[in-house]
Amino acid sequence: MKSRTSLIISLIKRGYDPAQIVVMLAIRRSLARCEHVLDVGCGKAPTMKLLGVPHSTGIEGYRPDFEEAQRRKVHEQMVFGDIKNLSQYFAPNQFDACVALDVIEHFTKDDGLKLMKDMERIAKKRVIFFTPSGFLPQRHATDGDLQVHLSGWEAREMEQYGYNVIGLLGPKSLRGEGHGLKRRPVIFWAVVSILGQIFWTRYHPEKAAAIFCVRTVPMRKDSVE
Numbered sequence: 001m002k003s004r005t006s007l008i009i010s011l012i013k014r015g016y017d018p019a020q021i022v023v024m025l026a027i028r029r030s031l032a033r034c035e036h037v038l039d040v041g042c043g044k045a046p047t048m049k050l051l052g053v054p055h056s057t058g059i060e061g062y063r064p065d066f067e068e069a070q071r072r073k074v075h076e077q078m079v080f081g082d083i084k085n086l087s088q089y090f091a092p093n094q095f096d097a098c099v100a101l102d103v104i105e106h107f108t109k110d111d112g113l114k115l116m117k118d119m120e121r122i123a124k125k126r127v128i129f130f131t132p133s134g135f136l137p138q139r140h141a142t143d144g145d146l147q148v149h150l151s152g153w154e155a156r157e158m159e160q161y162g163y164n165v166i167g168l169l170g171p172k173s174l175r176g177e178g179h180g181l182k183r184r185p186v187i188f189w190a191v192v193s194i195l196g197q198i199f200w201t202r203y204h205p206e207k208a209a210a211i212f213c214v215r216t217v218p219m220r221k222d223s224v225e
Contacts, residue, residue, distance in 0.1 A: 001052050001054075004025065007024065007028060007050065007052075008021060008025075011024055017186070017193065017194075018194035019168065019169045019193045022197065023130065023168050023169065023212065024047075026166070027047070027051060027099070027128065027212075031097055031126070031128075034053075034097040034126060036055045036057075036094075036095045037057070037095060037098075038058075038059065038095040038097070038099065038123075039056055039058045039059070039075065039099050040059055040103055040119060041060060041083050041101075041102075041106070042058030042059065042060050042069060043060060043065045043069065044060075044065045044068040044069045044074065045074070045101075046074040047074075047101060048074070048075060049074050056076055057076065057077045057078070057079065058077070059079040059080075059081055059089060061082050066078060066080045083103070084107070084111050084114065084115065086115065086118040086122060087118050090122045092121050092122060093122070095123055095124065096124050096125045097123055098122050098123040098127050098128070100115065100119065100128070100130075101128075101129075101130045103115075103129075104116070104131050104151070105131050105132055105135075105136070105152065105153065106148065106149060106150060107150055108150050108151055112151055112153070116129075124217060125216065126215065127215045127217060128212075128213065128214050128215075129211075129213040130211070130213070131211060132179075132209065132211075133153075133167060133172060133209060134153070134154055134172075134206075135151065135152025136149060137177075138177045153211070154206065155208075163214060164213070164214050165211050166205055166212050167201040167203070167204060167205030167210070168197060168202070168208060168209070168210045168211070169193065170192070170193030170195075170197040170209055171196045171201055171208065172201075174192065174193050175193070179209060
């Protein structure tokens, strides 16, 4: 895993705002001692590569993003498939951790709960979700993409499913589609966002723009460490 300092420097160079950097640090911390990671609905983002995950596999169902991820080599292995049916592609306990970043909100509630169960079955150690706090309307960006939002997930709801939840990206009112800051100047509101996160929304995730949910998977008889 990449060191904390080198990760922060690389994220600053890529234009991440402070609150977005905190999200990446939260992912890094939650993936400690996880060498084999499945990135569910990975798109073309090089998140696992930026974090320095030793062995990552991505699964993506939108062909243009899948091909771009292959071209960029953002994962050690790429799988093109329907993530509504993860169990068709991966075995129980195959990965140390399963991660779904900005994914579950693109599913109906029933499909989202099935995805959650599938990820918990495939992961040996940890399951991680990052999603808007509550329902955030979002439309298709291009014809045929998978970007429309079909559900919203609340902090209390995720806690009932056994997840530890914190609020990230600062107050909900500051961000819109794609978690982008809605107000200008961006630098000023980025500072307001990170301060709001540090002193308020981290501990009140229902007021945050996004929630970060982590569950440690109970040891199973068929687990092999």
